Amino acid sequence: MDRDTALPGFAPADHAADHAAEHGTDHLAANAPASRARRRFLTGATLAGGSLVLGFSLDAAARPAASAPPAEADFAPDAFLRIAPDGTVTMTMPYVEMGQGTYTSIPMLLAEELEVDLARVRVEHAPPDDARYANPLLGFQVTGGSTTIRAAFEPMRRAGASARRMLVGAAAARWGVAPDSCRAEHGAVLHPPSGRRLAYGALLAEAARQPLPDSVALKPASAFRLIGTPARRLDTPAKVNGTALYGIDARPPGLRVAALMQAPAIGGRLRGVDPAPALAMRGVSQVVVLDDCVAVVAAHMGAARKGLAALRPDWDDGPNAGLDSAAIWRDMAAASARGGVKARDDGDVDAALAGAAQRLDAVYQLPFLIHAAMEPLNCTVDVRADACEVWVGTQVLTRARAAAAEASGLPVERVTVHNHLLGGGFGRRLEIDSVALAVRIARQVKGPLKVVWSREEDIRHDMYRPAFHDVVRGGLDADGRVVAWHHRITGSSVIRRWAPPLYRDGLDPEVIDGADRPPYALASVRVEYQNHEPPLPTAFWRGVGPTHNLFVVESFIDELAVLAGRDPLRFRLDQAPDPRARAVLERAAAEAGWGQPLPARAGRGVALGFAFGSWIAMVCEVEVASDGSVRARRVTTAVDCGVVVNPDTVRAQIEGGAIFGLSAALHGQATVRDGRIEQSNFHDAPVLRMNELPRFSTHLLPSEAAPGGVGEPGTAIVAPALANAVRAATGVRTRRLPLDRAALAQA
Structure with a gap:
């Protein structure tokens, strides 16, 4: 966001520069060392420009292992809290808002302990700085993995509580009373015995001189005033009136725009292009030619698009010229047949399968998936001889800066990156390929240049959710209980490329997430992974591992329930040992009317999962038309995500995620x-339209557990619930997504 833009509740950056571990839900955090390096939480207090500025540490979680012990100051980032004389509280946000409600829920944490009204809190984007603004669960400055609230819950509350103690101490010193005879309320310090009151803004200079507290007591849940209550989102007014700025809205002075065309074949190259047809277009000023891309620079996007359409590039399709999907699937099946690295091997699976009263084998295939966020990829760049400036919306700010530095040939300290709101991320903006490409183009252009991908470029040059080929074998005893479970996963590893240290001994913790610890009591279980990299580039997609593993696990457990002649809900309840798992199952089933009669070609399906630190159960009710088209009529969800900060946001995330997953x-x-x-x-990569949406009912179970993530569980759980409902309606079992309309028409 531009520095001269200030919005209510949102401000631009204006300063310098034990269940989760058992289930493996935090594939990055779970791999951090168990010991926690801590230092003083508050790092300093100053008075600047009449405002109280507090520096505080976000070292609430373990840091990734280093080759040598870092200096004390390197253990955690610093974030800054400012209180202005008018009582306005400004927090520099280490995370980014991309529709998930971060810029409301995190200020709620701060405001809760600081004792200020939420409306008094403003948010500004943090600059790129891993040393101060790293996500404490993941070890660098990143928004993703449904970690934001989990990472911020304790540190942001401690920040507010520390500032409150200093303000109370300042007031008590002025009045000559004991601090424990005072209390904070609605942005002021009160002394009830005398009825005196001082607003925070009147105490800033004295608060800055208060000693930094070594530790602070946080409120018990019973005292929460904001946490757990619905709050209107602070970013809504600006988004409604159009003043909120996304990356695509950046307009530095002298801006020109570029439309681009990349090699249509995967791994293709540009042989050559005649720029004359584009240069003949009014408004076109330049054609930039790279080895894999051509871009047309113009005064406005219309001229750039027309100029690009006039070009006739000569492309070399390269090594993948004859590649098709059938060949990719054949290669994956062949790789699967070679076996895999064991992620888990409990009991004697082979003996249990051999002795099973009933046995079932199945192969599941899940496709590559497209991100297609509402805001297409874009990046604005100004490359000068001695500096590079970037305007972008990204989930990985420091990585974006590093990519810009490498592409520009400048040292990283000469690169400035301004982060913006994101018009959707879904994991695509965890990648920095679009930033690097924009810088490569802008190096040949004088002045700031905005590079915008068309929707076609955004889809055809996406980095895709990996495709997976899963082989599952299961066995039941004479009582219909699962006694053997063998699951082999074959597919791409995003972690191997994106965070190499976490890929160990042939295992990707992300790929097996949701598979290595099914929520059922399994005496003999083996889970394997076979890494297989296709020619397509792969990336995170709103919950990579769980989005495929929950489908496989919950589809197969449903198949075993049918094989045993049992009700799928009761089958799960009888074999799910965790009380939180049973609680969400029972609540979702009760709210959905499980067992109540339905008309012909209608059915209900259930699915259970533990993902990103949250338990979730979903019942999907569908109807299947005679032409095979499927309509989800109702989606009923029960969630235990631990302590809830903003219930409105949680429901929105679960339901929005379910829509995303239903579309897929x-x-x-x-x-x-x-x-x-x-x-x-979107004509051949459609998303659900408003008239196609089901009726949602989302129920949040009260919980004293630590907060879990909610951005991705809804996406991960909806596909198996849908497929199980389709089977209940038609008898057709889906083992390959997307649903096969032709097969359903014949049912």
Whole structure:
């Protein structure tokens, strides 16, 4: 966001520069060392420009292991809290808002302990700085993995509580009374015995001189005033009136725009192009030619797009010219047949399978998936001889800066990156390929340049959710209980490329997330992973491991329930040992009317999962038309995500995630023909429209557990609930997504 723009509740950056571990839900955090290096939480207090500025540490969690012990100041980032004389509280936000409500829920944590009204809190983007603003669960400055509230819950509350103690201490010193005879309330310090009151703004200079507290007591849940209550989102007014700025809205002085075309085939290159047709267009000033891309620079996007359409590039399709989806699936099946690295091997699976009263084998296939966020990829860059300035919306600010430095040939300290709101991320903006490409183009252009990807470029040159080929074998005893479980996963590892230290001994903790610890009592279980990298680039997609593993696990457990002749809900309840798991199952089933009669070709399906630190159960009710089209009529969800900060946001995330996942289960896939991605826009990569949405009912179970993530569980759990409902309605079992409409039409 531009520095001269201030919005209510949102401000630009204006300063310098034991269940989760058992289930493996935090694939990054769970791999951090158990010991926690801590230092003083508050790092300093100053008075600047009449405002109280507090520096505080976010070292609430373990840091990634280092080759040598870092200096004390390197253990954790610093974030800054400022209180102005008018009582306005400004917090520099280490995370980014991309629709998930971060810029409301995190200020709620601060305001709760600081004792200020939420409306008095403003948020500003943090600059890139891993040393001060790293996500304490993941070890660097990143928003993703449904970690934001989990990472911020304690540190942000401690920040507010520390500032409150200093303000109370300042007031008590002025009045000559004991601090414990005072209390804070609504942005002021009160002394009830005398009725005296001082607003925070009147205490800033004295508060800055207060000693920094070594520790602070946080409120018990019974005293929460904001946490757990619905709060209107602070960013809504600016988004409604159009003053909120996304990356695509950046307009530095002298801006020109560029439309680009990349090699249509995966791994292709540009042989050559005649720029004359584009340069003949009014408004076009330049054609930039790279080895894999051509870009047309113009005064406005219309001229750039027309100029690009006039070009006739000569492309070399390269090594993947004849590649198609069928070949990719054959390669994955062949890789699966070679076996895999064991992620878990309990009991004697082979003996249990051999002795099972009933046995079932199944193969599941899940496709490559497209991100297609509402805001297409874009990046604005001004490359000068001695500096590079970037305007972008990204989930990985320091990585974006590093990519810009490498592409520009400048040292990283000469690169400035301004982060913005994101018009959707879904994991795509955890990647920095679009930043690097924009800088490569802008190096040949004088002045700031905005590079915008068309929707077609955004889809055909996406970095896709990996496709997976899963082989599962299960066995039941004479009583219909699961006695053997063997699950082999084959597919790409995003972690191997994105965070190499976490890929160990052939295992990707992300890929097996949701598979290595199914929520059922399994005496003999083996889970394997076979890494297989396709020619397509792969990336995170709103919960990579759980989005495929929950589908496989919950589909297969449903198949075993049918094999045993049992009700799928009761089958799960009888074999789910965790009381939180049973609680969400029972609540979702009760709210959905499980067992009540339905008309012909209608059915209900249930699914259970533990993902990103949260338990979730979903019942999907569907109807299947005679032409095979499927409509989800009702989606009923029960969630135990630990302590809830803003229930409105939690429900929105669960339901929004379910819509995202439903779209994928019904329509989503990226297919390859002649080395090219076949899909190009929403006509062949559709998302659910408003008239197609189910009726949602989302129930949050009270919990004293630590907060869990909610951005991705809804996406991960909806596909198996949908597929199980389709089977209940038609008898057709889905083992390959998206749903096969032709097969359902014949049912």
